[in-house]
Amino acid sequence: MRGRSRSRRRSRVTLLPEIEVLRKDLEKDVVNKRIKDVTVRSATIVSRHRNRPEFVKALTGHKIQALGRRGTYLVFDLDDDAALVVRLGSQGTLSRETASQSLGRHTQVAATFTNGGALHVVDPAKDGELFVVSRTGLADLTELTPAGIDPLTDTFTWPSFSQELRRRNAPLRGVLKDETFIVGLGDVYADEILWAAGLSGKRLSAELSSQEFRRLYRGVQEVLQEAVKQGGTDEPVDYADDDEYESGGFIKVYGKEGLACPRCRQPIRKDADDDGSDAFFCGNCQT
Template sequence: MPELPEVETVRRTLNELVAGKTIDRVTVSLPRIIQRPAEPEQFADLLAGRTIVTVERRGKFLRLLLDGLTLVSHLRMEGRYGLYRSDEPVEKHTHVIFHFTDGTELRYKDVRQFGTMHVFLPGEELDSPPLNKLGLEPLDDSFTLESLRRLLGRRPGPIKPLLLNQTYVVGLGNIYVDEALFRAGIHPERPADSLEKDEWERLFRAIRDTLGRAVEAGGSSIKSYVNGQGEMGMFQHSLLVYGRKNEPCSRCGSAIEKTVLGGRGTHYCHTCQPPFRGKKGAPQTGARKAR
């Protein structure tokens, strides 16, 4: 699933491609993609004649701001947008087409068919599902060391699942949590309420640094992700632990290990990210080693 860096890259690309374009009509061939309004015909009627002003992002959601409406779109597992000429063949699994007045088309393709689209009045989307329960934006000015520590610092659970919880911090995803925890030298099973002040500082910097680097690299193309221009991300070439099971750690040379924590494959270095030991000295662990 595309995470924050990938969705941010798509946002930037889409903004360059479609901002200022006016929708002539909309074709919907898979109605369940449209979550709001209930009828795809009403969705098409609402968007016809609207101009796309800009494209923004909230967590892993795209927000297409039109004159008088906001379209919220989630790519889920395989969703992708592309701009085409109207005379180009429509590829298989293309479910929604925004026909522009200039003869181009923004096409939404989704092999897995899990993507969603919602239409709201401007501003209404931030107080309604699916955006109203999202947590801190890690690349926003509101995301500070203090806000992160205040939100998670008293929670007894393992730090990785907490960082993956979208109601706390949005958009990190499995790849970037593993990478940020490695950069911070924190074991993924470490209880959040056991972290010291300097560890919170390292974690905060690692989250911002990891995401910033990933955005600049266009995200990570681990599976099928490409941006709105069909280009792959390049950050996968800079990953330090994710997907590197049994490879030597770039810092100490120890073999990268993989466990399953909270149902998610989790990569870490046992030496650089030592497991937390409780008051009696016993390692605190709830993960199982991945085969």
């Protein structure tokens, strides 16, 4: 159990399926709630505002009308043409609490609702961000329009997908992790998609056959849809320290070095990728 609570959520909530799972989960609870009191512990997390009172004033009293997502940003539509934008920190999450629940050690912002309950912004790495803007002003925020494909909402065809891979001509794993190509896959989903497609992450993206492009395209969709369906990579442990990655059964290779490949039973391998991250793969059936 060592390290479980310390790094329970490390590197996962900025992954696209995890954000979408959180959004769907919270939506039921927060829509139609009116914000009563707001507490902000650190000014850094609301640094787009002049100071903490300005943020508190901008948020207090508003009713939440919808909870949407733009790439990996969560956007709460509020009444009176306002919106609360939340970018979770690298280890952050949003947690539903009772109104009387005291703030946890890593809670940076808390909002209570007039009809009971509260929402806490947990941000252990202190690299998240919240701000209130006018809903019409959202269109001017370029960071909310991801440069890459949002594979959960955008429709993209396999010919356009393969055209972009051909144009980039770089090792596949790096291309999949590039946010200007696809949003929010990270190491975990890049490795899972490559396994699903039976492709080595070292292959150059321009050199795939049309059948391989199609396999990769299908892999992106199948892995992400399954991740959302299964509730994301729930309950991972300290995988950065001991490479153990307990998670939903849909994780086939990530963090599973030495275990049998679910397809061919050969041991899963781990190698340092060019960017220094650990790549998990089956050297036998990923070619």
